[in-house]
Amino acid sequence: MSLLSADRPRPAHHRLLPHASSVPKIFGAAAAVIGLLDVISAVFPAFRNGRMHHMVAVFPGTVSSLAAATSVVTGILLLMLAHALKRGKQRAWWAAVLLLPVGAATQIVYRHSIFGAVVSLGLLWLLIKHRGEFTALSDPTTRWRAAVNLVGLSTAAFCLGLVITSAHPASERGTPGFTDRCQHVLYGLFGISGPVQYTSERVGDVVGYSLGGLGLLIACSTAYLVLRPARPVAELSEADEVRLRALLDRHGARDSLGHFALRRDKSVVFSPSGKAAICYRVVSGVALAGGDPIGDVEAWPGAIDTFMELARAHAWLPAVVGCSETGGEVWTRETGLDALELGDEAIVDAAGFTLSGRAMRNVRQMVKRTERCGYTCRVRRVHELSEDERQRVRLAADAWRGTDTERGFSMALGRFGEDIDGDCVVVTAHKECEPGAAHPELGDLRAVLHFVPWGPDGMSLELMRRDRAADPGLNELLIVAALQQAPALGVTRVSLNFAMFRSALARGERIGAGPVLRGWRGLLVFLSRWFQIESLYKFNAKFQPEWVPRFLVFPNSRDLPRIGFAIMQAEGFVTLSLGLPGALQRFLPGRARRSAGRHKPGYASPARPAERKAVA
Numbered sequence: 021m022s023l024l025s026a027d028r029p030r031p032a033h034h035r036l037l038p039h040a041s042s043v044p045k046i047f048g049a050a051a052a053v054i055g056l057l058d059v060i061s062a063v064f065p066a067f068r069n070g071r072m073h074h075m076v077a078v079f080p081g082t083v084s085s086l087a088a089a090t091s092v093v094t095g096i097l098l099l100m101l102a103h104a105l106k107r108g109k110q111r112a113w114w115a116a117v118l119l120l121p122v123g124a125a126t127q128i129v130y131r132h133s134i135f136g137a138v139v140s141l142g143l144l145w146l147l148i149k150h151r152g153e154f155t156a157l158s159d160p161t162t163r164w165r166a167a168v169n170l171v172g173l174s175t176a177a178f179c180l181g182l183v184i185t186s187a188h189p190a191s192e193r194g195t196p197g198f199t200d201r202c203q204h205v206l207y208g209l210f211g212i213s214g215p216v217q218y219t220s221e222r223v224g225d226v227v228g229y230s231l232g233g234l235g236l237l238i239a240c241s242t243a244y245l246v247l248r249p250a251r252p253v254a255e256l257s258e259a260d261e262v263r264l265r266a267l268l269d270r271h272g273a274r275d276s277l278g279h280f281a282l283r284r285d286k287s288v289v290f291s292p293s294g295k296a297a298i299c300y301r302v303v304s305g306v307a308l309a310g311g312d313p314i315g316d317v318e319a320w321p322g323a324i325d326t327f328m329e330l331a332r333a334h335a336w337l338p339a340v341v342g343c344s345e346t347g348g349e350v351w352t353r354e355t356g357l358d359a360l361e362l363g364d365e366a367i368v369d370a371a372g373f374t375l376s377g378r379a380m381r382n383v384r385q386m387v388k389r390t391e392r393c394g395y396t397c398r399v400r401r402v403h404e405l406s407e408d409e410r411q412r413v414r415l416a417a418d419a420w421r422g423t424d425t426e427r428g429f430s431m432a433l434g435r436f437g438e439d440i441d442g443d444c445v446v447v448t449a450h451k452e453c454e455p456g457a458a459h460p461e462l463g464d465l466r467a468v469l470h471f472v473p474w475g476p477d478g479m480s481l482e483l484m485r486r487d488r489a490a491d492p493g494l495n496e497l498l499i500v501a502a503l504q505q506a507p508a509l510g511v512t513r514v515s516l517n518f519a520m521f522r523s524a525l526a527r528g529e530r531i532g533a534g535p536v537l538r539g540w541r542g543l544l545v546f547l548s549r550w551f552q553i554e555s556l557y558k559f560n561a562k563f564q565p566e567w568v569p570r571f572l573v574f575p576n577s578r579d580l581p582r583i584g585f586a587i588m589q590a591e592g593f594v595t596l597s598l599g600l601p602g603a604l605q606r607f608l609p610g611r612a613r614r615s616a617g618r619h620k621p622g623y624a625s626p627a628r629p630a631e632r633k634a635v636a
Contacts, residue, residue, distance in 0.1 A: 050104030273475025
């Protein structure tokens with residue numbers, strides 16, 4: 021690991037970091053605690069009437085058992101607002117300002133607690149006093165958020181409803197069964213009395229009003245999300261793509277990841293001069309940029325300032341994944357962020373590549389053995405493929421994907437075979453189809469590599485897929501074929517896979533490595549069972565590449581877990597959204613219109629985002 025900015029003084033640009041004040045965080049934490057206590061005190065009578073009785077009365081929104089339903093709804097709303105308040109969101113501030121007077125009113129009407137009302141109004145006064153700390157704009161979203169809210173909140177409300185029906189004592193008829201309680205909850209969410217009877221009318225009213233309040237919350241929040249104006253999610257417009265391609269034509273040779281900025285699920289900001297741009301995606305409140313800024317290096321600071329201002333306006337946490345050493349130095353100098361070495365990119369000199377020599381003995385033997393099994397390779401530009409061949413590659417990439425979820429962000433293009441990407445290079449391996457093959461519709465296709473342009477004389481690996489039933493060594497055969505044919509395509513340098521924490525693996529296996537290095541390497545080897553960290557490093561090392569470090573840029577060490585989780589979401593290792601079928605994905609807002617304009621007739625569906633990794 022190395023920190024590029026460890027000894028650098030923080031420049032004036034650090035003021036652009038979102039929400040240095042701790043006021044929003046304090047209010048967010050208070051809202052979470054208050055909301056949790058509201059829910060617990062309403063659901064569990066023992067908690068409300070026991071030792072916590074006096075403390076619970078102090079918190080705003082908490083009411084007596086007669087207003088337990090109001091307490092449940094208020095608590096859930098506060099829990100929902102807590103994270104947005106921490107980020108200084110303007111809409112969350114308005115919601116809290118409207119909610120706190122309700123809490124104060126319930127204190128007086130139901131508990132006759134002047135002290136509790138004063139506390140509620142005091143917190144309201146503090147919110148108004150610090151209104152300037154809550155100026156962040158809303159995150160981009162679409163009305164699909166309403167569907168997520170409906171499913172998620174309904175599930176949470178049903179589970180909480182079961183707890184409510186079980187926590188209160190039943191009548192003398194005995195404890196109701198699980199089926200009766202589920203039926204009671206379902207009826208109660210719609211405001212209808214269920215089959216469960218309680219010891220008194222007051223207890224039954226508490227349960228009934230609580231379930232009815234949860235149902236009303238689901239209906240109102242879903243209606244709000246459906247009716248509110250939608251702000252577009254990250255989608256690269258056609259005009260922005262044209263501008264980015266113009267910048268790549270002039271400056272694309274500088275960064276091997278530049279072409280991945282053309283992913284269409286990213287947003288883009290340009291420098292004031294228009295000579296540089298940064299592509300990013302917002303994931304769980306983290307604005308993730310991939311690779312270096314696109315364009316003239318002298319215009320990078322302008323694009324970085326624009327990006328940081330945007331992050332500050334929305335209270336996003338800025339981060340950059342996979343930037344080069346030069347990019348890391350510019351980011352840290354201009355913003356005061358820190359940079360951590362993330363791993364190394366394997367770059368091979370295609371002009372000087374040869375299979376001769378002892379160092380290439382294993383690769384040479386593997387390639388010859390695979391060729392004797394009857395495999396042949398073809399290296400072509402995408403524009404040289406017919407539409408049938410392109411469709412076959414798309415189907416193969418989808419059929420051979422090793423996971424159920426789509427993966428790729430910083431080092432994946434997410435599509436294949438469009439006319440606008442005709443300069444991409446595709447390497448295919450073929451073998452006569454055997455009887456009983458798993459995918460006979462793919463013909464003799466057994467493996468595929470897809471490279472995107474890296475300036476006029478380079479290409480960068482975007483996709484590597486092969487038939488799982490194919491013979492071992494097929495990946496080596498494909499890469500060797502690509503490297504040997506690269507000079508004929510005008511390509512002199514080839515970027516292969518990215519190896520996470522390569523330097524730690526390399527130093528940890530050397531003689532004399534200390535216990536810390538060996539322990540860190542052991543942990544990486546253990547994690548390789550799921551993330552293939554070690555196997556990628558060893559596979560890349562076979563081709564004697566030059567290792568070029570890549571860095572992660574981030575504001576503070578305490579933000580690393582949150583940024584790491586956002587990266588895993590962006591790359592597809594963690595999925596929190598609704599899983600929609602591929603056929604429905606094309607009908608998301610904006611997708612159908614763009615697809616109709618950019619795809620040729622007969623185009624079925626885009627290839628899944630690539631997994632930028634090799635499975636030896």
